[in-house]
Amino acid sequence: MDIFIDEARDTAKCSIGILVMENIQNVSSDDKLMLVKQEFEGTIRSKYGLATRGELKALHPMDAYISYYKKFGYTYHVLPQLESVIKGKPIPSGLPLVEAMFMAELKNTLLTASHDLDKIKTPLSLKVSTGSESFTTLSSHNVTTIPGDIMIEDQEAIISSILRGPDLRTAITEHTTRVIYTVYAPFGVEEQLVREHLRDIESYVRIFSEKSITCLNQVFEG
Secondary structure, eight states: OOEEEEEEGGGGHHHHEEEEEEEEEOOOOOOHHHHHHHHHHHHHHHHTOOOOOOHHTTTTHHHHHHHHEEEEEOOOTTTHHHHHHTTTTOOOOHHHHHHHHHHHHHHHHEEEEEEEGOOOOOOOOEEEOOOOOOBTTTTEEEOOOTOOOEEEOSSSSSEEEEETBBBBBTTTTOOOOOOOEEEEEEEEOOOHHHHHHHHHHHHHHHHHHHTEEEEEEEEEEE
């Protein structure tokens, strides 16, 4: 599947993991996913319940993302999300494809975005932003990119950037039957961790969509 072209070269120092799955049933018809979520929340609280914020920030690969975000004056949002679950807040309910991604994101702390593949015009390309690009985020806000940030474009427009997040145009819905997950792995995040993360997402998706088919599971090294 000709889906990705790296145009950032070694200036980006960022690898990209891509998982494409088709024949998706993006509606949870039973309680399987909920039970897995509850068990996962318990595991997170048991594992990190006594951890300080400093100890959480030092976790790998969390530390690599915190370092990347800090260069731009931002806080890596997965850290407070993890802290909220540790403190007892449940993982938000929503579209199963998003819940699967969020669980894997909390487990592995790797930055991930999900998109409806049918809304994307391939191939994708990895680029370093100039700060002049703009797109509409999931929250319907029009934003400009941060100079020097890393972003992914399809043949129409930006679909995500590390600091600004995913776009609205390619967002998944309850009607999504083909999904593409993209994982940003900046310098310091090993390829093996990305591969394991993609496998976790795949396994979570199959909890509610047993007949889904994996078409691509690959890491493109920066």
